Structure formats: structure tokens, C-alpha cells
Amino acid sequence: MTQLRDDYYYRLGRHQAVVELNERIPKSRPTGITARQMRDWLQGYNEMSAMFHWRRQPIKEKQVI
Numbered sequence: 878m879t880q881l882r883d884d885y886y887y888r889l890g891r892h893q894a895v896v897e898l899n900e901r902i903p904k905s906r907p908t909g910i911t912a913r914q915m916r917d918w919l920q921g922y923n924e925m926s927a928m929f930h931w932r933r934q935p936i937k938e939k940q941v942i
Contacts, residue, residue: 890923
């Protein structure tokens with residue numbers, strides 16, 4: 878993402894991760910894009926996947942003795 882508003886593939890990756898994780902519908906990676914666009918897509922996809930799993934970890938309660 879080198880310029881302002883150059884985040885289309887980053888947002889596309891984030892959206893695709895949400896769709897795959899929430900609805901369990903696998904989608905293919907985008908084809909016919911440049912290496913920089915693929916890097917942006919992967920960054921968005923990986924960040925959203927990590928956030929999805931982080932938010933769904935069970936809360937560990939401390940035991941008071």
C-alpha cells in the first residue's frame with residue numbers, strides 16, 4: 878500500500894477472510910494481479926484471520942485461593 882486509497886486488495890483480503898471464517902465458504906486467491914497487489918491481499922487476509930482467532934479465545938479466569 879504505497880499511495881493513499883491504494884488499499885483495495887488489502888481490504889479485499891480482509892473481507893475474504895471474514896467470509897471464509899464466518900460462513901466456512903472457502904474462496905480461491907485472486908489471480909491475474911501483480912506481486913505487490915498479492916502482498917497487500919495476503920497482509921489483509923492474514924491480519925483478519927489472526928484477529929478472528931484472537932477474539933474467539935476463551936477467557937481464562939484466575940482462581941482465587
